[in-house]
Amino acid sequence: MAKIFPHGSTEFSARINALERVWWSSGVETETSRCFRREGGGETSDTTLAIAVSPNHAPAMIVSTPAAESRKKRVLIVNTSSGGHAVIGFYFAGELLGAGHEVTILTVGDEGSDKMQKPPFTGFSELVNAGGRTVWGDPANVGKIELHSFDVVLDNNGKDLDSVNTSTVNSTSPPPFSVPDWIFSSLNKEFAFVSSTSIVQLTEEIVHREGTLVVSAGHFAPCVYIADLFFSSWAIFRPQYMIGSGNNKDCEEWFFDRIVRRRLVLIPESGMQLTNILHVRDLSSMLSLAVADPVTSSPTIFNCVSDRDATLDVFAKLCARAAGLDAKIIHYDPKSVGVDAKKAFPFRNMHFYAEPRAAKELLGWTSTTILHEDLKERFDEYVAIGRDKKHLCEDICNFIMKKISTVFPLR
Secondary structure, eight states: OOOOOOTTSHHHHHHHHHHHHHTTOOOOOOSSOOOEEOTTSOEEOHHHHGGGSOTTOOOSOOOOOHHHHHOOOEEEEEEOSSSTTHHHHHHHHHHHHHTTOEEEEEEESOTTSGGGGSTTGGGHHHHHHTTOEEEEEOGGGGGGSOSSOOSEEEEESOOSHHHHOOSOTTOSSOOOOOHHHHHHHSSOOEEEEEOOOOOBOOOSSOOOSTTSOBOOOGGGHHHHHHHHTOOSEEEEEEEOEEEOTTOOSOSHHHHHHHHTTTOOEEEETTSOOEEOEEEHHHHHHHHHHHHHOHHHHTTEEEEEOOSOOEEHHHHHHHHHHHHTSOOOEEEEOHHHHTOOHHHHOSSOSSOBOOOOHHIIIIIOOOOOOOHHHHHHHHHHHHHHTTGGGSOOOOHHHHHHHHHHHHHSOOO
């Protein structure tokens, strides 16, 4: 079992940032030496970086063969039932089925729950019609749903350490296991994990690629635990904001709500904060490339982001363009008006973007996200479900406007 360091400890932070640097390795492992280059060019011993490298496993420097890429695989997707990540499993399953793979998708919860009456779950019949298998239940009992071993398992549900770390990995008792523990104790070969994204540490030089130091946040702890389990093949994928049909987390809808009703779009601070929005089809294609080529993709952390960033103001204007209207933007200081920006605005009030360098260089991945086109598709869906006619609760925005108008009267 992997050794777990307390969150926030010096050891924990060191392991996080060592893991962050692993993908940037350019050395090749031998029987007598495992040395990896830091981004700055120096070398470090395996005591700091080899924590995330399986024994006798060379860094991702081997070019895959066409035969390896064409092999059909049995894939299990453990999918969350809520939040912005729920749509990932749906798209990924569809793409794998289209490529001829055998897919089982295990969704957390009960098939008859209210959550399953909403997208993307209402589209699961498409997966079944394409030959996929859909089941519902508790990931802690994942071992009970298998009819055979899987070649690949994607965990799109483990968002914190409690969900991926159990004390039963060396136990003789039957499951429950966490998904990583179950995979580690079974014959499954490839493991992919969708992580909550990490916040990059602020430095004088802004670099947000894989390998950049990150803040020691709790959602990165599962990545450390997974690396320490020494799977034969693993990869971690870190999405930021996503767009796409079936996404049940409001982002662009927040802007549409105000634009179509001719309301002011209230953006905190200057509106020049950079953010990144990726279409979920691109995230799915990145995952699929990793499935096709586990040698090259392991052991690696991938930023699942577009290669184009946008400011918050630009995103608001693109939403307005999709609606065929104008965006009337007002900026405000959350502290001055006494509001929590997290509750008043759908995006983080900071630069929040990254570079997908690992996917481009290792997997040959390219982004197809074109925001103004993808937002038009989303706006058409927004109108189709009648959301543009629904009542909009504006309590927070009204409070902000009242505070702003006392200082800067609107004309």
